[in-house]
Amino acid sequence: MSAASRAEAPAFVATTKAGRITDFVDARVGGSGILREFGRKVFPDHWSFMFGEVALYSFVILLLSGTFLTFFFDPSMAETHYAGSYLPMKNVEMSVAYSSSLNISFDIRGGLFMRQVHHWAALLFVASIGVHMLRVFFTGAFRKPREMNWVVGSVLLILAMAAGFTGYSLPDDLLSGNGLRIIDGVIKSIPVVGTYISFFLFGGEFPGTAVIGRLYTLHILLVPALILLMIVLHLFMVVVHKHTQYPGPGRNDGNVVGYPLGPVYAAKAGGFFFIVFGVIALMAAFFTINPIWNYGPYDPSPVSAGTQPDWYIGFVDGALRLMPGVIGNFHFEYVIFGHTLTLNVLLPALVPAGILFTVMFMYPWIESWVTKDTREHHVLDRPRNAPTRTAIGVAGFVWYCVMWAAAGSDLIATNFHVSLNDVTYWLRTLFFVGPIIAFIVAKRVALALQRKDREIALHGRETGRIVRLPHGEFIEVHAPLDEYKRYKLVGFESPAPLPAVPNDHGVVTRKEKRRAFLSRWFFEDRVAPATPAELEAAHGHHGPAVEAAEESKSLSH
Amino acid sequence: MKALSQKRRHPLAVIALLLMGLLVTGGLYAVATTVNQAKASTTSYSANDSAEGKKLFQANCATCHGMGAGGTKDAPSLVGVGAAAVDFQVGTGRMPMQMNGPQAAEKPAQFNDQQTQQLSAYVASLGAGPAVPEAGLLDEKGDAAKGGELFRVNCAMCHNAAAAGGALTRGKFAPALAGVSGQHIYEAMVSGPQNMPVFSDTNVSPEGKRDIITFLKQIESNGSPGGADLGSLGPVSEGLFVWIAGLGVIIAFTIWLTSRTS
Secondary structure (H helix, E strand, O other), X not given: OOHHHHHHOOOOXXXXXXXXXXXXXXXXXXXXXXXHHHHOOEEOOOHHHXXXXXXXXXXXXXXXXXXXXXXXXXXXXXXXXXXXOOHHHOOOEEEHHHHHHHHHHHOOOOHHHHHHHHHHHHHHHHHHHHHHHHHHHHOOOOOOOXXXXXXXXXXXXXXXXXXXXXXXXXXXXXXXXXXXXXXXXXHHOOOOOHHHXXXXXXXXXXXXXXXXHHHHHHHHHHHHHHHHHHHHHHHHHHHHHOOOEOOOOOOOOOOOXXXXXXXXXXXXXXXXXXXXXXXXXXXXXXXXXXXHHHHOEOOOXXXXXXXXXXXXXXXXXXXXXXXXXXXOOEEOEEEEOXXXXXXXXXXXXXXXXXXXXXXXXHHHHHHHHHHOOOOOOOEOOOHHHOHHHHHHHHHHHHHHHHHHHHOOHHHHHHHOOOOHHHHHHHHHHHHHHHHHHHHHHHHHHHHHHHXXXXXXXXXXXXXXXXXXXXXXXXXXXXXXXOHHHHHHHHOOOOOOOOOOOOOOOOOOOHHHHHHHHHHHHHXXXXXXXXXXXXXXXXXXXXXHHHHHHHHHHOXXX | OHXXXXXXXXXXXXXXXXXXXXXXXXXXXXXXXXXXXXXXXXXXXXXXXXHHHHHHHXXXXXXXXXXXXXXXXXXXXXXXXXXXXXXXXXXXXXXXXXXXXXXXXXXXXXXXXXXXXXXXXXXXHHOOOOOOOXXXXXXXXXXXXXXXXXXXXXXXXXXXXXXXXXXXXXXXXXXXXXXXXXHHHHHHHHHOOOOOOOOOOOOOOHHHHHHHHHHHHHHHHHOOOOOEOHHHOOHHHHHXXXXXXXXXXXXXXXXXXXXXXX
């Protein structure tokens, strides 16, 4: 284009002041292009799609409240005597970190509220990440092309736990100090290098005078920065992949049915931020969290009853509690070449968490290897339509919950008036048996729900109306489903097991045999969706009889 | 001197020496144990109290503890447990015991103050033991901060740092301490009821015990500065609350926000 033609084009002149400013900015950064692109992005609408948002908003609230706390918190482990206004601590010897945490709670205006906002938001942050991941897992949203985003999300879960744990330890109170001591014990149980890592981390023998300052740097600098980076990656991939959707009429792997971001979703999401903020603010205003003044300053000698980590570390603590010190005459502690190997700490602390996270990271690839499914999936599975995956998920969840419950074994014992030993024995049994029972039950429930769906698709909904036909037969009237509802019940894939196939050299490898075995395990129990022919046959069978009844009784529905 | 050295081979010299040694060690031991014993004031009981107490004891306690409180296979001897133990066990309703179990549970007291005092007088008359503390130790005017430190070092591992109670092995437990009178707390420390160890006066001085009671009463009357305390049970109740109440409310909102479409 020549300069002349550009000059000829009628220049847009905004009439209002706001319009002129908007035009000025738009002409320089191209905001309208971005808005056109993002504003038209369509998102499907379902309540279970909003947990990621809850996590994001909790993180924003964490950044805001955390910034406030940094203004007043001093991460020094220097000794001081408390001189603040909480009388039961008057003149008690403590670290500057604990003293400044008490000051935030009692002497800074709004400090206690902000502390509680920060801590409740942290618990909600990890909880919403957990629920979000469960939703993604059970609906199969991790399948191609979203495997990488599943991994980024899993990294976010670990980072969130790291952020939580480093923050939990900062006030240097008795409770968090005990938690750090357990971590120190776990680190020291790592063969050979454990002691060195512990000394490096704590700057000498536990507890030392360095660890709070170091955790503070991690907590306010490195971990949040990594979380932010991962969130950016996560959201970027959401934009690239587009959002998944539940199955329904008119929805397929090539489209997204929903509302555009602007204006509906922008308004909803903006409003939802304030709802999450409001819920957290109300919790912080009315419910105590981490009353550090109850616990006292950290001192390595006392350990309070009811010492637990925050919920997201609970499953590791629970696994440690479940591990027996000795079984009969079998000991778990050995001295090899002068190094102590403490399996009764090392095994429970690292193995269950290791298995859980390894399977979590690998799962998308494990499943696609077994099922040989390399297609893109944008339409979600209803959990019942993937019975084995659902059962695997429930088994893992139950396993996690058994360890989680074990972290509160002492409180289960006192509050339900049962013996602590019995609670431990039961949980040890459930640690092994629970996932197996859960797998079987969940799979049977999923299959039963599929059969129910099939039954409804074929024969309609039971109305509870009993009709007597002219020749004396009683039948129950089944109301046929409308097509939209029926689509939901029949429109899913139900793959059959894939037998082992020979490779290019005509050899069935051992790996392929294993895959075939797993494929059979994955798909052998299945309820196929009703086919159009079956639907036709079912309607043909029922149609005239019911219609006759309808006419004779002049019923309608 | 010469006379003594001449008599050292006397047949009775060994016996004399042995007697002397026994007297010294026994005397030292006696001094040491009385020092170690919780010395609270000795509330003076009249002979009448003791006699009435004996009648009450024989009617209500002797089935298990024996007619002379000497103990049976079902219950221990009460000779030497002192008035403090009786006042605690009977005053908090733990005795007479409702049923056999991992430990005697607290229940509404079966005897009034006068009867409890009479029972205490009777048991105290059987042998010396820790007495009911004097009022000066229960005035709750000690040093709460010091009491807090003592509590965290000596008591918190069973009773929880916020005195909310905790679990012990095989169905036994350390109870929550809110609402327990200062006198009963003191008596529990000196008599060591059930699974609780005895905190003698050399272990925690009477002033220290007064500080502990002051601390407990102060945190009880302070309430919870941060709002509802969720049972003071720590992260477990906080976690339950955020999962059930926090996420529950948020899920309700998400359902509301998406209810118009889909």
